[in-house]
Amino acid sequence: MRTYHQSTRRDLNCLKSDMVIKGRSGLGKSTFVNTLFKATVARRKSGEEEPLPSTTEVKTVSSSLSEGGVRLNLTITDTPGFGDHINNENCWEPIVSYIEAQYGRYLQEEQKVDRLLHIPDTRIHCCVYFIPPTGHSLSSLDVEVLQRLDKIVNVVPVVAKADTLTLEERAAFKERIRADLSDHAIKVYPLQEYEDLDDAPENMKIRERLPFAVVGSTTWHEIHGKKLLGRRSNWGLVEVENKSHNDFAYMRDMLIRTHMQDLIGSTAERHYENFRRARLSTKTTSKVNIVNGQDTDHMEDLNESKI
């Protein structure tokens, strides 16, 4: 399989995957990321050493992982301070600005006359949104933020620390969250409108399971001679990889094993193109005549000016 080999060599050496992890502090975001990629990608703060930042900050960490000849440059962006204050108005703005700034940076490089062959791709491919396991429904802050985010990035909602809910509570909670999402017209990944027919049944199954209820852990325990990742308590052991205990395995499969390429592709094709169109249209509002639904393109204007 020559293409296989070539793609391993070339494209994936430059393959970047960017993820934004959002949620209030203490929800287990860093542990989750470490469990997902089986490496200490994100460093957890031990205790409350630093005071809470007064505005939401955006912190990125880049790592390079290698498996089976495939190298992945992973960038995780964390948002400490999100939703932690008394007045949380506009706490999403730094995040939205950050995401759009990445698109802007790519657009700028793409438009240069003398541009690089492989434009460094810092665009966010996936945003994992952590919902606190209250058991009730989406909070108004969550709704506000999700409404703004789903238009610019692929959002995957996740119920954090799912071991605080029993299975029935979990099912009911998920139902209510799904109802909330559809009430507010929030479109989460995988998007229904853009999928191919072959992926439809798979995506339906994924959507039925949304939001994923996950438990993260980086501690290994030994049970009956087997080594398992999990959280041990007095009444039992919550296994991370056990599909009947939580949805971590499903989420990991979707995120990494089946949909990673699609996440990257849909960011480049849909969200970036939407951003680019909006960005270029605002600059040329006076020249935009909607003729047959198409905007006049740059080259015509340039040719005009040459005459």
Place this chain on the structure above:
Amino acid sequence: MAAVAVERPPSPSSSHASGIGDGTSREGSIPSSTSARSVSSPVFTSLSPDLHLGDWYIDQIDEKIRTLKLSGHVGFDSLPDQLVAKSTQNGFTFNILCIGETGMGKSTLMDTLFNTSFESNPAPHTLPAVKLKSHTYELQESNVRLKLTIVDTVGYGDQINKGDSFTAIVDYIDKQFDDYLQEELKIKRSLSAYHDSRIHACLYFICPTGHGLKSIDLVCMKKLDSKVNVIPVIAKADTISKSELTKFKQRIIQEIKANGIQIYQFPTDDDTMAKVNTEMNNQIPFAVVGSTDFVRVGNKMLRARQYPWGTVQVENESHCDFTKLREMLIRTNMEDMREVTHQRHYELYRKKILETMGFSDVGQDNQPVSFQQTFEQKRVEHREELQRKEDEMRQTFVLRVKEKETELKEVEKELYTKYDTLKREHAEEKKRYEDLKKRLDEEKAEFQKRKHQVATQQLTSHTLTLGKTKKK
């Protein structure tokens, strides 16, 4: 910001490395492929939260990328499979341009290469100018779809004056680049659905004279080498004997080098293909024979050309280089040719076009200028220019109107004076006539008076005479 990870040699630290530093202790033993993490503390960078939307010039973030070892199977080694599945679903495009004189065997070679019959009619020899004909075919093999476009030059080398032969070809190639550039610059664009018509490979058919390249060959290849991947091929190679062939190939390579023509070299940076590709690079140009006829050789039907003195088998390595060409063109380096076309030739074209239009990455003060700004500037200038022209025209118009007005006024005045003089003359004449009339009337009156007088005189004289007669 480089997306390349920095590889550092793993330091042999123990699995309970305190360098991990997050305070977790691992219970039990960890599988041995993990643990050693060898890098100095990463730099946490935080972006200021007031990056507003119009801010293009974000400073370079200095991130040190850490290389981590995995403690288990994560699963992203399936990424190549995902990529392949996606690409196979979309299908591939490949565009070949065949340049060669009429009767070189271009169409036959295409039929042989792709093992189908494309059904193209042989061209006449009498065309006045070089034209390009392109046909698109959809081929499918296993579950891979290929949209193949073959562009043929018709009438190449048939004219008496061949000076303009290559302009049609260069224009065609440029037009394909231009179409792609237009699509890329559009506001509402759909690059993934766009049918890429840029030429990925150009097969140049060399006449098997045995002596060397013709001057039209050199000129044409020189013009094309920076626009497309040129692969020279010796056509109808069964007319040359083996020894003549090696000499011929050497001559050709010499002439190509002497003229500084850069033909396409198969990539030698990939370890697996490097050896094969370097060997093949030394065999360029390939001497090929094409055939659409099948001949029974032994107990198989092979593509071959049958002569009374023997049969030339197309797929036989010792007879001709066809299999090598097919191997290199299709089976090994198709993807590389597409990449080179996109990354080198297209980028060169794009840079040139944008520069001639006045765009550059660096503004007047050597500040980086974005495309958007330059475009805005140009538009503003253009608008101002238009405004200025409009004002000028308006002014000239006003002037003209004024002139015309004054002219008309003068004419009007003249008319009035004329009218006045005429009226006066009229009045004078009238008076004169009236005088005359009065005088006439007076004369008439006098005449009447005198007549009357005479009449009465006569009467009185008559009465006198009358009285006299009565008295008797």
